[in-house]
Amino acid sequence: MSYLVLGDSPTETTEAQSSVSADIGEAFRWTVRLSDKDPSKRWGVFVAALIAFGLGVLLFKNVLFGVLGLAIILGTTAEYWLGSSFKLDSKSASARVFLSLTSLDWTDVKRAIASDQGIQLSPLESAGRMDTFRGVFLRYGSDRERVTEEVRRWLPTNVELMGG
Helix, strand or coil: CCEEEECCEEEECCCCCEEEECCCCCCEEEEECHHHHCCHHHHHHHHHHHHHHHHHHHHHCCHHHHHHHHHHHHHHCHHHHCCEEEEECCCEEEEEECCEEEEEEHHHCCEEEECCCEEEEECCCCCCHHHHHCCEEEECCCCHHHHHHHHHHHCCCCCCEECC
16 A cells, blocks of 8 residues: 655555655655565565574574564565655655665755666766665656656756656
């Protein structure tokens, strides 16, 4: 189930893969849950987490190690089964997955690269090994054109959206 966020309160929507919200003067928000494309794969994640729990208990004879294994599997796959929430406003672009929040002020954006999956906003002036770990990746969801339009709206004038 995905949620449409208007202001500070979530409102349930029927859109399965993503939801979008924006009013004039407000932040543009949307959510993307990767598991909605193929819900049966979610079971694979949960089975792997249960196997990790079982191995932790059996091999170490300690429930704590089982819980640790379960938490590691579920935590590292949270973007897949929980989804990501994105927000664009006049100050910054941000992506949230569970407890992790990644944000980048528009004044710090040096490059914007569009791909088939989304748009990478980078604080680095040139491509390098650190690209994967720096900046914000904005997944399109079901409304690629609207996300691209909103990013172009807020991008600094000296930054061009490459590939889009």
